[in-house]
Amino acid sequence: MSFPVGRVAELAGVTVRTLHHYDEIGLLTPSGRSAAGYRRYSDADLDRLQRILLYRELGFSLETIAAIVDEPPTDPIGHLERQRELLRERIERLRRMVASVERVLEAKKMGEALTPEEKLEVFGGFREPEGYAEQAAARWGDTPEWQWAQQNLEPMGKQDWAEAERVRQDWVDRLLALLDAGAAPGDEAAMDLLEEHRRMLGAFMGECGYEMHRNVTALYVTEPVQLGFLVREPDQRPGLAEFIRDAAVANSARQE
Numbered sequence: 001m002s003f004p005v006g007r008v009a010e011l012a013g014v015t016v017r018t019l020h021h022y023d024e025i026g027l028l029t030p031s032g033r034s035a036a037g038y039r040r041y042s043d044a045d046l047d048r049l050q051r052i053l054l055y056r057e058l059g060f061s062l063e064t065i066a067a068i069v070d071e072p073p074t075d076p077i078g079h080l081e082r083q084r085e086l087l088r089e090r091i092e093r094l095r096r097m098v099a100s101v102e103r104v105l106e107a108k109k110m111g112e113a114l115t116p117e118e119k120l121e122v123f124g125g126f127r128e129p130e131g132y133a134e135q136a137a138a139r140w141g142d143t144p145e146w147q148w149a150q151q152n153l154e155p156m157g158k159q160d161w162a163e164a165e166r167v168r169q170d171w172v173d174r175l176l177a178l179l180d181a182g183a184a185p186g187d188e189a190a191m192d193l194l195e196e197h198r199r200m201l202g203a204f205m206g207e208c209g210y211e212m213h214r215n216v217t218a219l220y221v222t223e224p225v226q227l228g229f230l231v232r233e234p235d236q237r238p239g240l241a242e243f244i245r246d247a248a249v250a251n252s253a254r255q256e
Contacts, residue, residue, distance in 0.1 A: 002040040015239035061253035185246035210252040217248040
């Protein structure tokens, strides 16, 4: 049995553009082609993709992943046990880290600094979910990043929020332009944009290292509410969260 690229993208939760990129760099070359020349993926290809996405989620660079997945499978059970261990370690790190503290602070300070009328004027129809700020405080209130923000960030007024919203929308516009141009997450322009995003987050949490940035952008995929604080719903499109996450991972590998 073989699968077309669109079906594989749907099953794996990635974009077709990502699969094309993996093929272009030799990381995942489909085993077959249709009579019309379209990519067809075998069960073995899907197994390889599963391993690639696992290591991608763990923050490995594409170059490192290629070396890992091309190793001879001398001990399949041991390999799976190692994968399980890495996943458990990542889950524990995600529990401890303040993955989306910058957007939590935004929601919290919106409630403190702006009237409902000012919120409507500055943010249009966007509203944080009911009770979100309280839930965020309970979830991350004892973390160093939250405490740093409480001690160091001054309350933002209407003009401050208007400027922050302008900067956010400008960043999103440039992101969408990259997607429309067919850019890949590993392109220089995409990585530069995510480096800019990382520095923006640092202004809200004191410091945003590359591991923190990977975890923040990973939540855009797993928790859509987090993505909504960065990219408003009318600007969202399929694969956008994955593109942001993958570009952050690529930028991290480039810098580190």
